[in-house]
Amino acid sequence: MTRRGRPSDTLEAVLVHACIILAVCFSLYPVLWVLSTAFSAGTAPERSILPLPSTPTTAHLVEVVGAPSFWRQALNSVSVALATALVGIAIALPTAYALSRFSFVGRQAGVRVLLATQMFPMVASAVPLYIVLETLNLLDTRTGLVVCYATTSVPFAIFQLRGAFDTIPKDLEEAAMVDGATRLQAFVRVVLPAARPAIAVTALFAFMSAYNEFILAATILGKEEALTLPVVLQRFVGEHDAAWGKFAAGSIVVSLPVMALFYVAQRHLVSGLTAGGVKG
């Protein structure tokens, strides 16, 4: 909102909205094509700019959603992704805090190793990972999947959270500890609330990476009712052909919870620091 009577402000607001709307168009346009595929009985092979479905139909959507295990599998996807976010954050929080606040032997090396884990392509580590899971008796279980996803999301989560903790002044928790709180209490009551936005964003990242993952899930899970939705979707693609309509319809359904989650989570994306915290 602009203050009345300031034409330059109005102009600026218009420009800002124009920029954002342009970006929104860019971000939506390919998805509109996916939507159009999802709701077309057959797309017209014409060169066209507007993504409009030819002979609109909801048959694909109905068939995907109406599959016997669909809701079960949707629940799997959401619960696996939520559990991943919870476990991943739970593992990463204390570590990130220690990296931010303590100096200890192996701290530098640990950070480097964490970064290094992100550099090695999955192609060579997938088979050994399978054998580790087999040894731990975690094959064919959603728990195994959560454990894998959570641990792979930990390095990034640690980096994100450590960066957030670094911006929170030490004085805050030191004041609490002077008042008699233990380190753990200070961490839980003072630091965590201040880091809320970063935790929300990091949890969203962990959720997203688990929610859309397909290769590991397809390899580990072995029962129809345990499958997650990306695996189910991928089955619409065969060796020679693919059921694009259903594939697209399924993808739209899959993405709805993420957008809903983000809509809810974004209220955390406001300044988390108080003035007192900064001035010390």
Place this chain on the structure above:
Amino acid sequence: MIPRFAASLTVLALALFASWAQAEPIFVWHAYRGDEKRALDEVLARFARERGIPVEALQVPHDAYASKLTAAAPRGHGPHVFIDSHERLGDLAQRGVVAPLDPGPRAAEFPVRALQALTAGDQLLGLPLSLKCLALYVNVELAPEPPSRWEDYAALRRRLPSNVYPLAYEAQNFYFHAALLHATGGRQLSREGKLGFTGPEAVRSIELVRTAVAERWIPEEASGALVSELFRAGRAATVVSGPWFASDLGASVRFRVTRLPSVGGEAMRPYLTVEAAALTPRGRDSKSARELLAYLAGAESAEIRARVGRQVVARSSLPPSAEADPFLSAFAAQAVDAEVMPSSPLMRSTWEPAERALKKALGGSVSPDAALAEATRRFDDVVRPAPPRASPTPALLLLGALCLLGAFSLFRRRDELVPALRGSLPAYRWVAHAVLAVGVLVILPIVVGAGASLFAGRFGEMHYVGFANFWAILTARGGPLLTSGSFYLVLLVTLLWTVANVALHVGIGLGLGLLLSRPKLRLKPLYRVLLIVPWAVPSYVTALAWRGMFSRQFGAVSALLEALGVEPFSWWARFSTAFTANLATNVWLGFPFMMVVTLGALTAVPREVLEAAEVDGATRWQRLWRVTLPMVLPAMLPAVLLGAIWTFNMFNVVFLVSGGEPDGTTDILVSEAYRWAFTRQAQYGYAAAYSVLIFLLLALGSRLMARAATREAT
């Protein structure tokens, strides 16, 4: 959320317990969809009912099928029975997935050719279920008398309106092209185990397609989806495709199926694949599994599979209903005149060079002869013998010496180290669980995977070769150092790819993040959600949507460019345009991540500081450059660094959008590694060596970046 999680864990535990309590069912894996899946489910249900043996089927995505089987079956996990094509069974048998069978007296029930296709050495690898090959789909209204000769398409071209193609098929897909190659007398894999796509027969098969494209008999660069759309919309009079094509058509078009036309008097011979049911080692030991296998291939099952699944069942005598079915009998007739796909493991290494040569030659950038010569060179390169066995002693000695040296230096520093460790104990309590989890599930697999780079050969029979894999990669396997596919050229492309992506990701993400964080912006929550849409929709479908948008004939980008007065062109024919297409897709996929990172980092900028700066008279630009960015950028640095690493290893966009076209030039290092691991003779050790090199490069790069960042800061 925590109680809900606990509840779901309890449910999970109960479910596991319940599955223990029951008798173990027979597990069947397959990649069937639609009608074929329905038929299989019916067959399995009937078997379970009649024999009282529980059966559990799992439909596995085709893309994950082979890797899932090879991971599970050799270790005694996975299915008892699985369904796959004959040309893959030989390879799977070598990996310990298949247990050979004894057909016994029932051999007479199956066509001899099908059994032969399933025999490797003197072992029968599976029982035949169905036959798959290409045939000609005819739109009966557009072509009541379909051409029986390739040459007759000229006449059909003249008769049809200009926006209707006489013939549509995936001309760039070698599986389809092979039918033409067989008609001209060529072979994909020569009898000597060399690439057969060479010589005058191959040139002639390419010329046939080039002429057909030039005279608009067939659409160029047609994908499977486009072929299906054209046929359904009545824009293609005939189509070359397999039985799977029919399920897509529904009632949209009246069609019949007939034999492929002849070319120069020779029949077009498509590949024949025999789908078979096979036993795993786990299934061999189970009587019920063997019973199920026999039932699956038996007469009762064949009737259901033909009627419900519309399969051309592989039986000596077809079920009467199938005999009377014109669709099935047309495919059965074509199957007689089809070339059994070679099941030699070498066959797998022919697809990539052959298809690249075909695309290059059809694109017209090089002569067919040059493209074919390049293909032969590539094939020979891929099937070169594995490096010789080397003695591991020098490496072990070196490793031992390094360990000793390390231990010694620790020992010398013990006086400062011990108190330091003691002082670190409280911190270790905070990190122990993460060290354990990441160590076991992330670092251990990486170390083992990196170790594989010192080995060569196929799974299960790998031998130690020292640093031979690295040597081969770094010397471009003896070829010129800057030729396409060499490590150095691919590295340059990868660097360009990473820099361009990260710059655009950060630029767009930061810009939008700053705009969206303006305090008085209206519609902010809505904008934020709409802008993360590219990230929310699964990337494997949006990447394919992007590929479709870049289609020269029917893509939206081409339509936009045409509206701006630019003549549509093929995006995949040149490196610059193919790279741009990949880049556009990946920028679109990745900017929301950086935007969210920016939004998160901006929360660390206290509003009071900005207000104080405003009170002190700083202009908006000054506030942005002097206050906001210096506070935001350090918080974003880890995400930018990780984003760069992830982009460096982002293979699926390259795979799904350009697929490495033209001619593998848009491949990046990690997609090369994937090709070595999966399509090129499964050279796992070689792929692992690529991975180690990628790792070393990234480690070096991030050190340099971190050093530059600290220098900036001081």
